[in-house]
Amino acid sequence: MRxxxxxWNRFWFEPTSQYQFGVFRILFMVWFIAADRAxxxxxxxxxxxxxxxxxxxxxxxxxxxxxxxxxxxxxxxxYRAMVVAAFTLLLWTSxxxxxxxxxxxxxxxxxxxxEGLHSSFGLFSHATSLxxxxxxVLAAAPGSTxxxxxxxxxxxxxxxxxxxxxxxxxxxxxxxxxxxxxxPRLILVLLAIVYFASGVSKLRHSGLQWADGETLxxxxxxxxxxxxxxxxxxxxxxxxxxWRDGVGVGAYLYRAIPTPPGVFIARHRALTCVLxxxxxxxxxxxxxxxxxxxxxxxFLLAGVGFHTGTAKLMGIPFWGYTVMYLAxxxxxxxLEATLRRGKSRxxxxxxxxxxxxxxxxxxxxxxxxxxxxxxxxxxx
Amino acid sequence: MFAHYVAEExxxxxxxxxxxxENFEIxxxxxxxxxxxxxxxxxxxxxAYGGAIHVSHFQLRKGDLKGAFERRVAxxxxxxxxxxEKRYEERLRGIQRIRLELVRVNSESRxxxxxxxxxxxxxxxxxxxxxxx
Numbered sequence: 001m002r003x004x005x006x007x008w009n010r011f012w013f014e015p016t017s018q019y020q021f022g023v024f025r026i027l028f029m030v031w032f033i034a035a036d037r038a039x040x041x042x043x044x045x046x047x048x049x050x051x052x053x054x055x056x057x058x059x060x061x062x063x064x065x066x067x068x069x070x071x072x073x074x075x076x077x078x079y080r081a082m083v084v085a086a087f088t089l090l091l092w093t094s095x096x097x098x099x100x101x102x103x104x105x106x107x108x109x110x111x112x113x114x115e116g117l118h119s120s121f122g123l124f125s126h127a128t129s130l131x132x133x134x135x136x137v138l139a140a141a142p143g144s145t146x147x148x149x150x151x152x153x154x155x156x157x158x159x160x161x162x163x164x165x166x167x168x169x170x171x172x173x174x175x176x177x178x179x180x181x182x183x184p185r186l187i188l189v190l191l192a193i194v195y196f197a198s199g200v201s202k203l204r205h206s207g208l209q210w211a212d213g214e215t216l217x218x219x220x221x222x223x224x225x226x227x228x229x230x231x232x233x234x235x236x237x238x239x240x241x242x243w244r245d246g247v248g249v250g251a252y253l254y255r256a257i258p259t260p261p262g263v264f265i266a267r268h269r270a271l272t273c274v275l276x277x278x279x280x281x282x283x284x285x286x287x288x289x290x291x292x293x294x295x296x297x298x299f300l301l302a303g304v305g306f307h308t309g310t311a312k313l314m315g316i317p318f319w320g321y322t323v324m325y326l327a328x329x330x331x332x333x334x335l336e337a338t339l340r341r342g343k344s345r346x347x348x349x350x351x352x353x354x355x356x357x358x359x360x361x362x363x364x365x366x367x368x369x370x371x372x373x374x375x376x377x378x379x380x
Numbered sequence: 381m382f383a384h385y386v387a388e389e390x391x392x393x394x395x396x397x398x399x400x401x402e403n404f405e406i407x408x409x410x411x412x413x414x415x416x417x418x419x420x421x422x423x424x425x426x427x428a429y430g431g432a433i434h435v436s437h438f439q440l441r442k443g444d445l446k447g448a449f450e451r452r453v454a455x456x457x458x459x460x461x462x463x464x465e466k467r468y469e470e471r472l473r474g475i476q477r478i479r480l481e482l483v484r485v486n487s488e489s490r491x492x493x494x495x496x497x498x499x500x501x502x503x504x505x506x507x508x509x510x511x512x513x
Contacts, residue, residue, distance in 0.1 A: 049414070049415050049416060049419050050413050050414050050415040050419070050420070050423075050463065052413075052459060052462065052463045053413060053415065053420070053423055053456075053459050053460060053463060054423065055423075055427045055455075055456075055459075122423070122426040122427065123419075123422070123423075123426075126381055198381070198383075201383040202382075202383045204383070205383040205384050205385065206383060206384060206385035207385075209385055210383070210385055212387075214385070214386065214387035214388070215382065215384075215385055215386050215387070216382075218386040218387070218388075219382065223487060223489075226394075226485070226489040227417065227489065228394035228395075228396070228417060228421070228485075228489075229394060229395075229417055229418045229420075229421035229422060230392045230393065230394055230485065230489075231392065231393045231394065231395070231425070232384050232385075232386060232390060232391070232392060232393070233391060233393065233432075234432070242513070243446065243512075243513075244429075244432065244444070244449065244497070244509070244511070245482050245495060245497055245511060246495070246511070246513050247391070247393065247482075247484075248432040249393055249425075249429070249431070249432060249482065250431040250432050251384050251431055252421070252422055252425055253384065253386060253392070254381055254382055255418060256382075
């Protein structure tokens with residue numbers, strides 16, 4: 001039992017500078033800002049489709065029932081500019097790292113409110129739900145304030161004010177001390193839960209039959225693009241529901257916009273069958289990322305392939321999920337290795353250095369993840 | 381997402397709202413209420429109709445009763461009709477009832493069977509379920 005507790009504590013709380021959560025913060029914010037506005041939870045609560053038809057569900061329905069606490073949806077026009085300005089400011093201060101922790105906390109809470117508000121009307125956004133939770137983790141976890149404007153100012157203040165010179169290393173100062181890694185690992189747990197739940201959902205609703213490739217064929221062949229929303233029924237409909245329509249309509253089907261390569265695959269049943277099996281294996285097997293570095297490398301690379309596939313074949317981009325993978329990369333190790341190599345070979349061209357960085361980035365982060373732990377702990 | 385099994389032969393259905401006037405009928409498209417078809421029908425399904433599949437997470441209405449079903453659908457159509465009225469379009473004037481149809485479509489999305497589930501009366505603001513096996 002003690003062994004398990006020790007392992008548990010080591011997994012979540014043993015200080016490490018392996019992940020450099022601040023680098024993830026920057027990349028995550030760049031993605032957040034660069035992503036299409038339609039992807040943001042904010043835009044759907046500002047400009048929802050036909051809001052008059054929407055019916056509040058829990059908890060908005062409960063708050064509205066209390067009268068005084070009526071939740072505004074959509075956000076009234078006179079406040080929209082102010083809300084957008086405040087949200088944008090928080091995005092940029094979080095990216096640059098000005099008052100980093102409060103900025104991240106406010107951004108995470110505001111984003112969750114907008115996401116939750118939209119969901120409280122029954123419309124769940126699969127693409128933005130996980131990034132919203134990751135933002136909460138980023139706001140609370142140690143290490144997310146590294147590589148920030150605050151850090152530069154602090155370094156400048158310490159050197160000028162107290163020493164009058166710039167002897168200390170800015171790079172090390174920005175990277176900060178080793179911290180508990182529960183932030184990036186919690187994001188990995190969230191990813192594992194979401195993928196595993198997706199796999200279980202397929203088995204729960206369709207059983208192993210889902211792997212025969214027919215469902216994927218339906219979406220890749222473009223049959224989901226029709227003038228009307230299609231629904232399916234369950235032959236084992238509840239007898240008590242039979243009176244409604246006699247067939248037991250039970251679920252709506254989603255839509256995919258297949259690309260020419262997707263349509264090509266749909267013509268070959270063997271290919272859709274293989275892809276279906278691989279999808280199930282990937283989703284149900286993703287929790288194996290916790291069984292060692294090799295499994296983690298394998299499933300993260302498989303995840304990149306999976307999301308590239310859904311985007312390039314079905315027109316369903318979930319890039320926010322792949323951005324989450326950046327949380328578990330050894331940024332410090334990759335950067336230090338690159339800098340070391342750059343110093344020893346100064347004649348290299350920029351493009352060659354960039355290629356070397358990418359190679360070392362993948363090799364250091366994926367294969368030598370824990371190498372720098374002891375080094376960073378010695379610093380402290 | 382995409383968890384429900386769909387094959388070539390899987391029966392597929394769609395909902396249709398038909399506006400009925402004195403001497404005319406008009407299919408009420410989602411664009412008449414400034415909505416997209418998928419968003420519009422999903423909302424109808426979530427708020428009013430409800431899923432009847434054993435393991436559905438689409439607002440499963442376990443043990444749904446006719447009265448409760450009629451009230452939910454009426455509530456939805458009340459909102460729907462109030463949006464329609466605001467459009468002031470000539471062709472939408474004079475609608476007295478909205479007929480709720482469940483249509484079965486084939487793999488080419490052609491209608492092969494129509495079931496009238498019930499009618500919403502715009503005056504009394506009530507929905508009457510009429511379909512019987």
